[in-house]
Amino acid sequence: MASLHTFEIPQAGICVLTLAASFCISAAAQIPAQDARNTTIPGTDTHFTMPVYKTRAEWEARKQHLRYQILSAAGLLPMPEKTPLHPLIFGRLERKGYTIEKVALETLPGYYLAGNLYRPRTPGKHPALLSPHGHWSYGRLENSERASVPLRCINLARLGFVVFAYDMVGYDDTTQTPHAFGGPREQLWSFGPLGLQLWNSTRAIDFLQSLPDVDAEKIGGTGASGGATQLILISAVDPRIKFSAPVNMISAIMQGGSPCENAPSLRVGTNNMEFGAMMAPRPMFMVSATGDWTRNTPREEYPAVRSIYELYDAASKLEMTQITAPHNYNKETREAVYRYFGPKILDITDPTALREHNAAIESLHDMLVWHERTLPPNALTYDQIAEEWIAAAKKQNEATTDAAEFRLRLMYALSAEWPARVLSETHGHDVLLGRPGKGDRIAAIETASNPHTIVVHPDGAEAARDVTSEPALLVTVFQTGHAIAPRDRSAKFFLTFNKTDDAERVQDILTAVAYLTEHGVRNPHLIGVGKAGLWCRFAAAVAPVPVQLDAPAAVDFTGSDQDFIDKFFVPGIQRAGGVHAAMLLTH
Numbered sequence: 001m002a003s004l005h006t007f008e009i010p011q012a013g014i015c016v017l018t019l020a021a022s023f024c025i026s027a028a029a030q031i032p033a034q035d036a037r038n039t040t041i042p043g044t045d046t047h048f049t050m051p052v053y054k055t056r057a058e059w060e061a062r063k064q065h066l067r068y069q070i071l072s073a074a075g076l077l078p079m080p081e082k083t084p085l086h087p088l089i090f091g092r093l094e095r096k097g098y099t100i101e102k103v104a105l106e107t108l109p110g111y112y113l114a115g116n117l118y119r120p121r122t123p124g125k126h127p128a129l130l131s132p133h134g135h136w137s138y139g140r141l142e143n144s145e146r147a148s149v150p151l152r153c154i155n156l157a158r159l160g161f162v163v164f165a166y167d168m169v170g171y172d173d174t175t176q177t178p179h180a181f182g183g184p185r186e187q188l189w190s191f192g193p194l195g196l197q198l199w200n201s202t203r204a205i206d207f208l209q210s211l212p213d214v215d216a217e218k219i220g221g222t223g224a225s226g227g228a229t230q231l232i233l234i235s236a237v238d239p240r241i242k243f244s245a246p247v248n249m250i251s252a253i254m255q256g257g258s259p260c261e262n263a264p265s266l267r268v269g270t271n272n273m274e275f276g277a278m279m280a281p282r283p284m285f286m287v288s289a290t291g292d293w294t295r296n297t298p299r300e301e302y303p304a305v306r307s308i309y310e311l312y313d314a315a316s317k318l319e320m321t322q323i324t325a326p327h328n329y330n331k332e333t334r335e336a337v338y339r340y341f342g343p344k345i346l347d348i349t350d351p352t353a354l355r356e357h358n359a360a361i362e363s364l365h366d367m368l369v370w371h372e373r374t375l376p377p378n379a380l381t382y383d384q385i386a387e388e389w390i391a392a393a394k395k396q397n398e399a400t401t402d403a404a405e406f407r408l409r410l411m412y413a414l415s416a417e418w419p420a421r422v423l424s425e426t427h428g429h430d431v432l433l434g435r436p437g438k439g440d441r442i443a444a445i446e447t448a449s450n451p452h453t454i455v456v457h458p459d460g461a462e463a464a465r466d467v468t469s470e471p472a473l474l475v476t477v478f479q480t481g482h483a484i485a486p487r488d489r490s491a492k493f494f495l496t497f498n499k500t501d502d503a504e505r506v507q508d509i510l511t512a513v514a515y516l517t518e519h520g521v522r523n524p525h526l527i528g529v530g531k532a533g534l535w536c537r538f539a540a541a542v543a544p545v546p547v548q549l550d551a552p553a554a555v556d557f558t559g560s561d562q563d564f565i566d567k568f569f570v571p572g573i574q575r576a577g578g579v580h581a582a583m584l585l586t587h
Contacts, residue, residue, distance in 0.1 A: 031423050031432050036439025037478065037504060038487045042497040044255040044262065048271040050304035056311040063278050066270060067237050072412035073266035074198045074233075075190030075575050078405075080392055083109055085207055089117065093366060097121055098157035100362065102369045103164070104173075107203040109388065110380035114173030114369040115140060115166030115204075118157040119213065127218035127345050128208040129156060130201060130234070130241075131165040134225030134329070135258060139171035141368075143361050147224060147329040150367075154359045155338060160346045162214050166204055168226065168260060169193050173369040177382050180259045185561050187264055187495075187571040190413075191389045194233075194263035201234040209240070217242070218345065222337055224248050224287075224329035229261040229272075236278035243345060245285040245337045247329050250276035250301050254293035255496075264495035264571035268415045277305045281314035285340040287333055291326035298322055331356055390574075397577050406581040411542045413572035414503045418544050422515040431473070433508075433515055442508045443483060445474040453525040454512050456505075456532040457481075467529055475512045477535065478504035495571055502535065503570045509539035513547060523548050530554070534568050541585035549586050 042048075053059040071077040084106070091102040101117045120126055133149050136142035142149050153163040170179025170193070182192040209216040220243035223231045228249030235241040249256070250272050256262050276286070286302055288294030294301065302320040309318045321336050335356050342348035365371045380388065400406060411417075423434040426446075433442040445461045448471035457464035460481015461474035476483045479501045487501075499507070509526070516524045525548045528536030533551035540547040557563050559579030564570070577584075 031425055031434040031441050032439050033441075035441040035478070035483070035485065037498075038485045040439060041488055041491055041494070042267075043491045044257065044493050044496070045253065046255075046497070048252050048255075048273065050252070050273045050277075050307070053308065053311065059277075059308055059311050062274075066274060066278060068408070068412055069268070069270070069415075070198075070233055070237050070266065070275070072409070072572060072576070073190065073263040074195035075192070075389070075393070075572070076195060076199060076202075076237075077409055077412060077576075078396060079202075080108070080199065080396075082203070082206065085203060085210075087207060087210075088369075091366065093362065094121075095154075095359070098154055100154075100367070102367070103166075103207075104369050105200075105203060105207055106376075107200050108385070110378045111176055111385050111388075112174070112375060112379060113166055113200045113203065115164055116153070116367055118153040118161075118163040118165065120157050120160050120162070122160065124213070125215040126160055126162045126213055127220065128162040128164070128211070128214045130204055130208070130219070130221035130223070130231065131156075131163050132197075132201065132221070132223040132227035132230040133165065133168060133171070134223065134227040135168075140165045140167055141172060141364060145330060146326070148331075148334075148361075149329075150361050151331075151356065151359060152222075152329065152334050152337075155334065155356050156341070158357065159338065159342055159348060159353065161341070162208065162211065164204055164208055166200065168230075169196050169200070176375075176379060176385060181382065182259070184565045184569065186386060188561055188564050188569075188574040189390045189393055190263070190572045190575040191386055192263050193258075193260040194266065197230055197260055198233055198237070201230055202238060205234075205238060205240050220244055220341070220345065222247065222341075224333070225327065226256065226258055226261055229256050232272065232275050232279075235282075235284075236275050241279075241282070243283040243341070244279060245287060245340060246276065247287040247333055247337070248289050248292055248294050248327055250286055250288075250297070250305065251293040252296065252300050252304070259493075262493040262496040265413070265415050265499075267496050268499060273301055273304045276301075277308035280305075280308045281312035281317055283317045283344060284319075285337065286318070286320040287336060288320070288322045289326065289328055289333075290322060290324045294322075393575050397580060400577065400581075403585055406577045407542055407544075407585055409576035410538065410573075410581055410585070413576035414506050414538065414542065414570060415499050416503065416507050416510055416539075416542055418542075419511055419514045422511055422518055424515060433475075433511055435511060440478075440504075440508070440511070442478075442511060443476045444512065447472050447474065450519070451516070452521050453527060454509070454516065455527045455529070456509055456536055457529045458532045464529065467527060470525065472527075473512060473516065475508065477508040477532075480505070480532075500569050500571070502568045505532075505535045506539045506542075509536055510543060513539065513543055513545070517545055522546070525550065527551070531557075531567060537582050537586055538568075541582040547586075 088104040093100040167174035222245040224247035228246035288297035425432040431444040451471040453472040455464040460476040464474040528551035536551040
């Protein structure tokens with residue numbers, strides 16, 4: 001697997017997606033009477049089922065696919081340039097068995113992440129923990145019966161961990177952006193709270209590894225709720241996380257209730273069980289509660305994740321406990337985590353040492369980084385941060401010359417796949433196409449036997465009859481012609497779990513191209529009429545086979561952000577290279 005710090009094209013490039021798609025094939029696969037993309041709309045409260053993976057190789061292919069999917073949705077494909085963190089560490093508080101300091105990190109030029117660093121007072125190098133917080137009212141400074149971030153960090157520091165408790169975006173000191181942000185333009189460039197938080201977590205690991213009292217090879221993490229979502233995602237994409245304890249978030253029935261947990265395209269075809277299982281075979285402690293969406297963990301999520309650990313013969317590295325409580329990171333939960341980390345990481349087995357010990361909670365002004373201080377002079381506003389993100393992405397796109405790299409980026413932005421197999425039904429000249437396990441239904445007309453040409457018209461197959469005299473497959477792609485049907489796009493986080501209509505159209509064209517290649521057609525001719533030319537352009541760009549493209553560029557489509565918003569809306573498409581990448585791949 002590629003490290004988080006480099007961008008590597010998987011061997012065989014697009015075949016990684018083909019393998020992932022093949023897992024969904026069912027022996028009873030068939031084309032449904034209605035297109036499931038209109039009738040089955042997954043969302044954050046859908047009850048998901050963990051797929052069955054029979055071999056480690058099968059899972060490793062899926063894991064690599066999911067890693068790129070997470071990074072793409074986060075706007076981190078490829079990774080941004082790592083600029084100097086310029087860490088500010090000050091305001092040291094000396095306490096019995098531990099110290100606390102204020103920290104500010106410049107994770108992007110002009111953007112600052114704040115937090116508190118808790119350290120043991122014993123000399124030498126120590127293992128370190130990321131401590132992201134959940135959506136508590138006081139963020140990293142929450143101290144209530146249900147959750148106390150300071151007590152957690154203090155007790156872990158007393159045990160022997162260096163602990164970095166850092167803000168979610170928009171919380172406490174880290175307020176250059178709100179917590180929820182991002183309109184259509186930001187979505188085109190994959191600039192949102194989930195990606196910014198995942199980047200902050202990446203840089204937080206860099207920071208911990210740079211500290212002289214930290215063992216750089218022993219970095220772990222723990223967090224609850226939205227903090228657990230951050231931990232699950234950073235653990236999934238960054239192998240530097242060696243052990244973890246996510247609390248109350250690996251769930252089959254709830255995937256997260258905040259934009260910082262649900263970027264567009266993040267969970268298309270997947271869920272937190274698979275993301276959590278990406279930790280395997282590294283040690284992980286799943287903590288659940290009887291009073292929230294992890295209530296089924298002993299019977300459902302834990303066995304599902306354990307099935308992946310078993311592929312590595314590492315079932316003993318996954319442990320689980322359930323606390324009788326509502327959604328929490330309370331004292332009982334915290335002590336369970338101490339009992340897990342203590343023996344495994346620190347060789348501490350004394351039960352007394354692994355209990356929580358009280359400590360004075362510091363005043364807010366002694367913990368807040370910017371209390372009676374101003375941000376550094378180069379600190380940016382929200383609008384400036386967004387523009388800097390977009391400018392950096394443009395710079396990376398302009399520097400990219402590798403066609404395979406662009407193809408991979410576009411494939412993930414479109415959430416597209418080259419089907420491992422195409423289902424088909426023929427009734428005279430009428431043809432139905434679909435993909436096993438996907439529930440899609442694509443109507444087409446064959447004008448003659450053995451067509452070598454595909455024609456896509458924005459008004460469907462019937463409108464395409466007079467476009468060419470060649471034997472052709474006229475395709476009615478998603479939500480065009482007689483395929484226009486009700487589709488509820490109003491569901492919360494719709495784009496996290498479902499593709500846009502334009503992305504689905506590109507998929508249907510890819511499926512049609514794959515259908516012809518299955519029937520021996522080499523270098524199929526693809527004709528796009530009017531605005532369908534853009535759909536065909538992007539389908540040809542990501543197709544792993546040569547395509548003869550006949551799709552004149554629309555004179556009113558320049559590839560600007562507004563053009564994409566109005567005429568071809570796909571989150572992440574500009575971050576992936578936009579028209580420039582598509583033209584490079586189809587010339």
